[in-house]
Amino acid sequence: MRILFVCLGNICRSPTAEGVMRQKLAKAGLGQRVQVASAGTGDWHVGKAPDTRTQVAARQRGYELAGQRAQQVKAADFDHYDLILAMDHANLAQLERLRPTANQTPVALFLRYTGGPVDDVPDPYYGGSQGFEQVLALIEAGCDQLVAELGGQP
Template sequence: MKPVRILFVCLGNICRSPLAEGVMRDLAQKAGHGQAISVDSAGIGAWHVGAPPDQRSISVAKAHGIDIAALRGRQVSAADFAAFDLILGMDMSTVRDLSVLAPPAMAGKVHLFMRYATGRAGDVPDPYYEAADVFEALYQILEAGCLSLLARLEVRAS
């Protein structure tokens, strides 16, 4: 597989994007593509820079055998547009913000995660203000999207 660098982006980088990072890293490693697929996550805002993921994201990841506890929040930077091949926003608001930040020559790297991964438009819902049980549904959405994304990358590489 041709190496690909993927950045998952949500609003604050504590719920959706770090969980997506963990899920994609795990799936890529299990598929034997751990060396070819490099993943990271970031947030549009700086509220949670340096903070670990939301405990509910950590817990649901752990329940599925994935450890994201060491991840730390960071804000999207200008350098990310050059450093990554794909920049996948979790919702349309994030994609709009990323599109404003992207240098014109690199705007084509920015996509809505679910549309790029599955071909179906739709936001990954933000669970921040929800109960802990919503994070299992979030995990399922992200796993399905990441499985589809991995399959798309495998087809592209062949």
């Protein structure tokens, strides 16, 4: 199975989800069965590493994101991935506009896996360090639920 996490610029939320999910899949013994990646709907940061603040917050919780590089989602991704998860409603709408006609790849909000009252993972880019911590907490909860759904232990 192949999962793509998508946010706006692919330097904060979606690379965090990719890194967290990759580690949780490995711990659950699913690392060989499920592949993950991330992309952004915008092209501003293509080729760049995740935001420094994102990397610091992730590293403090044991996740390493430094090796990732931003990329932009493309129409071909709908044929390559089995599940595409958007970090918020705006990116979900952009993905639906980009979706090739007749493509049936499931596209959903990432936080549907938490069962909580929040739908969107907020973009921490213009805020302080607390925003990056909040994003990590939401993403960890969502990844735990997703791993459980895929057959691993959260």
